[in-house]
Each structure stands twice: as C-alpha cells, then as structure tokens.
Amino acid sequence: MSRPYQPSLLRLLHGITVLLVPLAWLTGLVVYSNNDGRFGRLPFRLAGDWIDLHGTVGVLLWPIALLFGLYALTAGRARLRQPANATTLLALALAVGSGKFMQEDWLRDGQVHHLAYSLHLGAWLLIAAVVLWHLATVLRRGGISLAASMLQLKVRSNDTPLQWPAQLIRGFRRYV
C-alpha cells in the first residue's frame, strides 16, 4: 500500500506539537511531584527550577497550539471528523488554555486549591489518555504507514510554504 501524503503545514505544526507536548507533560509531572504530590509522588526528587522549565515549554507550546488549532479548524477540518483527532485537539486546547491562567507562584507557595490548577491537572491526565487513543486510532486505521506519513520529509511541488496561505483561506471559505 502506498504511504498517504500529509500536507507540509500539518506535518510542521503537528511535528513541533509532538515534540513539545511530551516535554510539557514530563516537566509537569516533576512539578506536580515536587510541589504538590497529594495523590502520590515520584520515588525520587529531581533538583532544579522545574516550574520555570515547565513554564518555558508552555510559552513555546501555546503559539504553536494556536496555529495548529487554526490549521485544524480550516485546512485540516475534514480530519477532525475523526473523534480521536478532535478530542486530542480539545485536550491540547484545555491544557494550554488552563496553563495560561496559572500563576508561577501558586505551587511555590503551596496553593493547590485554584480552579485553573485543577483544570490544568485534569488536562494533563486527559492529554496522556487521548494521545494514546489518537495513536491507537491512527495505527488501527492506517497502520505504521499512516503513522509514518506524519514523519516523512518529502514535500510536493504544489504544497510548498508559498501555498500555505491559500490552503488556509480555502479551508476558511468552507465555513462561509
């Protein structure tokens, strides 16, 4: 079976997201373990300013998530008919959105009762579950060749960065 082709803008935004989400998730795990730990902690303590590190990953992730969301809702809309794709995007939006309402000092001061923090913790759990679901769905629908199509580097001559604005505008026009 020939490998499906994924649009280059999707591969770029999806690729950066796939690098940053696990980084955000893992640094978030360390922050939770070091500064909260109500439901259990890691068996070891990692020294360092993990809140700062997690915040930095978050600062990098949110504009990418915003662009990815814009892409997915316009040019990538047809793919959002897949429930696992749409739910993964929603979980990402919840994680990034609730993170924007967090304040760095809350966890340093032991304040774990804020609504934004509870939502952010919930989103952290949710994103782990839905990314696994998303990956399982991709593998079930198209096997390794569909998963690998998201990682390939080949770009068709009619899908270069010059065509990206037109792709987004075409996707947007389908709404109006």
Ligand code: HEM
């Ligand atoms: C890390 C977190 C991830 C997030 C937030 C995420 C999010 C998404 C979203 C929102 C879409 C739909 C894009 C659109 O509307 O055009 C999508 C599609 C896709 N993702 Fe991911 N993804 C993640 C991880 C992965 C991983 C690890 C793989 C495996 C290589 C993967 C493979 C794919 C494929 C093949 C599609 C296209 C599926 C289709 O045609 O329906 N994703 N992803």
